[in-house]
Amino acid sequence: MKVVIVGANGAVGNAAVEALSERHQIIRVGKTSGDIQVDLEDVASIRAMYEAIGKIDAMVCAVGHGHFGPVDEMTTDQFIEGINGKVLPQINLVLSGFEYMNDGGSFTLTSGVLNRDPIKGGSGAAAANGAIDGFVGGAAIEMPRGIRINAVSPEVLEVSRAKYDGFFRGHNHVSNEAVGRAFSKAVEGLVNGQILIVE
Numbered sequence: 001m002k003v004v005i006v007g008a009n010g011a012v013g014n015a016a017v018e019a020l021s022e023r024h025q026i027i028r029v030g031k032t033s034g035d036i037q038v039d040l041e042d043v044a045s046i047r048a049m050y051e052a053i054g055k056i057d058a059m060v061c062a063v064g065h066g067h068f069g070p071v072d073e074m075t076t077d078q079f080i081e082g083i084n085g086k087v088l089p090q091i092n093l094v095l096s097g098f099e100y101m102n103d104g105g106s107f108t109l110t111s112g113v114l115n116r117d118p119i120k121g122g123s124g125a126a127a128a129n130g131a132i133d134g135f136v137g138g139a140a141i142e143m144p145r146g147i148r149i150n151a152v153s154p155e156v157l158e159v160s161r162a163k164y165d166g167f168f169r170g171h172n173h174v175s176n177e178a179v180g181r182a183f184s185k186a187v188e189g190l191v192n193g194q195i196l197i198v199e
Helices: 011-020 043-053 076-095 123-140 176-188
Strands: 002-006 025-030 056-061 101-110 148-154 195-198
Touching (some): 002 011, 011 025, 011 056, 011 176, 043 076, 056 076, 056 176, 076 123, 101 123, 123 195, 148 176
Parallel strands (some): 002 025, 002 056, 056 101, 101 148, 148 195
């Protein structure tokens, strides 16, 4: 299969690459790295990416950022960072991608643990994750041409433990292999409308 992985150089994206690259043609996409570059906050850039790549069998998106901080100090602009930085980029990859997705293909988005197991300062990220999970469930029932859509929702990866030190007290850290298996199930399996939790 021809599989596009957006955010391939990040921790989560790398787990997807490791799980799928032996069996499929992988096109790595990033903002400043990879085979093709894209600005996910610009719909025109997303469309140009699809034009450059052509027809595909699977799209995996493993990117997103948002504001972390106390909810009673958060501004609307800070909250919107998670919508503009994580929710809309992933949804726009789907909305702009239908004409490039082969029949029976799949979209796999990435949410995360915080909407089911919150941490201090993580309400913005929790809302973004919940929006992605909700979109997947709602979109799955009307996807055309046998196309599927799922989300992988991992705990913090073991390789990111140092990066997030002190923020996820008491949380499990998961392996690249475990996260990769979830992406493999989403891309290579038959599930649709599922939130594949890795914890």
